[in-house]
Amino acid sequence: MKKFEDPILVVVDHVGDLENGYVLTPPSEQLLTAARKLTDGQIYAVALNPSPQLDRLAAYGADYVFVPDLGGRSPRVAGVVADAATACINELPEAAALLTVSNYRGREVASHLATLMDAGSAVDVTRLSVREGKLVAGKSVLAGAWETIFAVRRGTPVIALRPSAFEAEPVEVPAEAKRIDVEVNFREASTAVRVVSSDAREGEGPSLTEASVVVCGGRGTNGDFSLVNQLADALGGAVGATRVAADEGWVDRAIQIGQTGETIAPSLYIGLGVSGAVHHTCGIQGAGTVVAVCDDPDAPIFEMCDFGVVGDMNQIVPQALEDLR
Ligand SMILES: Cc1cc2nc3c(=O)[nH]c(=O)nc-3n(C[C@H](O)[C@H](O)[C@H](O)COP(=O)(O)OP(=O)(O)OC[C@H]3O[C@@H](n4cnc5c(N)ncnc54)[C@H](O)[C@@H]3O)c2cc1C
Numbered sequence: 001m002k003k004f005e006d007p008i009l010v011v012v013d014h015v016g017d018l019e020n021g022y023v024l025t026p027p028s029e030q031l032l033t034a035a036r037k038l039t040d041g042q043i044y045a046v047a048l049n050p051s052p053q054l055d056r057l058a059a060y061g062a063d064y065v066f067v068p069d070l071g072g073r074s075p076r077v078a079g080v081v082a083d084a085a086t087a088c089i090n091e092l093p094e095a096a097a098l099l100t101v102s103n104y105r106g107r108e109v110a111s112h113l114a115t116l117m118d119a120g121s122a123v124d125v126t127r128l129s130v131r132e133g134k135l136v137a138g139k140s141v142l143a144g145a146w147e148t149i150f151a152v153r154r155g156t157p158v159i160a161l162r163p164s165a166f167e168a169e170p171v172e173v174p175a176e177a178k179r180i181d182v183e184v185n186f187r188e189a190s191t192a193v194r195v196v197s198s199d200a201r202e203g204e205g206p207s208l209t210e211a212s213v214v215v216c217g218g219r220g221t222n223g224d225f226s227l228v229n230q231l232a233d234a235l236g237g238a239v240g241a242t243r244v245a246a247d248e249g250w251v252d253r254a255i256q257i258g259q260t261g262e263t264i265a266p267s268l269y270i271g272l273g274v275s276g277a278v279h280h281t282c283g284i285q286g287a288g289t290v291v292a293v294c295d296d297p298d299a300p301i302f303e304m305c306d307f308g309v310v311g312d313m314n315q316i317v318p319q320a321l322e323d324l325r
Pocket residue numbers: 217218219220221241242243244245256257258259260261262272273274275276277278279280293294295296299311312313314
């Protein structure tokens with residue numbers, strides 16, 4: 001693959017605060033890695049806090065870090081981020097692409113940016129390459145029934161990449177990432193929305209959309225998620241659920257995976273008591289290895305999983321836990 005020569009702009013996320021320090025998120029490390037695979041040019045990160053983790057950004061290949069002045073505005077507001085990224089991209093003569101994380105905010109940011117830049121955009125992308133000088137993206141559509149490959153032909157492509165679709169790889173010899181402070185002109189519409197309050201969700205471990213391992217419980221748990229939680233804990237993963245589990249009130253709706261829930265792309269997905277209905281499996285199309293434990297040998301999950309165990313999860317999971325411990 002002949003790479004681009006032009007730079008790529010990557011909108012990165014951090015967690016933390018000014019007092020305790022900001023830490024680059026794993027999906028941002030994956031974005032920087034993806035950008036390096038697409039261009040021999042320079043990688044410009046756009047950081048949305050006043051004190052970004054420059055050494056870590058450099059470790060994953062950022063040559064420059066734009067620090068737009070948000071003037072106290074929240075980076076949770078997509079319009080604010082889009083205005084900030086537009087100000088940064090205006091600092092560059094040319095850019096081959098602009099990448100964001102495909103989460104709720106990232107997808108909204110991508111659509112704002114594409115409109116502002118009069119460019120083509122694609123979200124929920126899981127594959128990227130350069131073909132004949134064009135950025136070619138891939139993703140599954142229509143509830144996972146089709147895998148599509150397409151080129152973004154208008155303007156600077158704005159791409160939202162699914163978390164975990166790329167593995168983060170640090171550069172061999174990181175250079176220093178240079179900080180560039182940027183002034184931003186905010187549109188009136190962007191400042192019309194402001195964050196009034198936010199509460200951190202309780203619970204430890206990685207978030208569902210960012211975890212590299214997800215253990216998902218379905219109706220087969222019969223409402224008891226203790227084995228699902230234990231397996232997720234043992235593997236350092238996150239817990240997910242089918243819609244049935246959420247509808248029954250066994251788990252919070254926020255961890256529902258599928259067409260009307262979250263789309264995830266972990267390296268490893270383990271379904272426990274999940275039948276594999278298409279409304280669910282469309283949310284795991286980007287998963288690396290899919291493992292299923294289900295007592296129905298005719299369940300559709302066995303048609304798409306890499307490893308399947310036909311049996312009662314209440315017998316199989318404790319054995320797996322014993323081995324892991
Ligand atoms: C418009 C629309 C949108 C939808 N969106 C979503 C969505 O976003 N996400 C989603 O998940 N669903 C969604 N659904 C629902 C979806 O179609 C399925 O009904 C749902 O995914 C099934 O969940 P399940 O696999 O937990 O339950 P089931 O289909 O009932 O499967 C449970 C499986 O567990 C097995 N089992 C039972 N006991 C055990 C045991 N002890 N050990 C091992 N296996 C056991 C059973 O044999 C069965 O195969 C949507 C449906 C519609 C119509």
